[in-house]
Amino acid sequence: xxxxxxxxxxxxxxxxxxxxxxxxxxxxxxxxxxxxxxxxxxxxxxxxxxxxxxxxxxxxxxxxxxxxxxxxxxxxxxxxxxxxxxxxxxxxxxxxxxxxxxxxx
Ligand SMILES: [Cu+2]
Numbered sequence: 001x002x003x004x005x006x007x008x009x010x011x012x013x014x015x016x017x018x019x020x021x022x023x024x025x026x027x028x029x030x031x032x033x034x035x036x037x038x039x040x041x042x043x044x045x046x047x048x049x050x051x052x053x054x055x056x057x058x059x060x061x062x063x064x065x066x067x068x069x070x071x072x073x074x075x076x077x078x079x080x081x082x083x084x085x086x087x088x089x090x091x092x093x094x095x096x097x098x099x100x101x102x103x104x105x
Contacts, residue, residue, distance in 0.1 A: 027055045032099035056092040
């Protein structure tokens with residue numbers, strides 16, 4: 001079963017990677033860098049924790065709701081922006097961290 005799931009994810013990754021773009025957002029000094037992004041639906045955001053402590057990234061925005069949970073130092077987490085709209089991202093651990101992503105069609 002695990003093999004089937006892995007194969008599916010691999011295939012999905014290949015089929016979306018042709019047009020989708022990857023954007024890197026670094027969490028450093030309790031700040032998202034950059035803190036504003038303009039992307040297209042289907043693009044991937046790679047959150048890179050470059051601090052020595054845990055972070056989080058979540059959004060309650062209707063366009064792309066997500067919560068990456070506890071993100072350890074040095075850990076990368078990938079989130080795909082599925083629908084167009086304004087996505088406000090925050091860190092549950094550090095309420096002052098904000099990132100705005102404009103997802104275009
Ligand atoms: Cu944080």
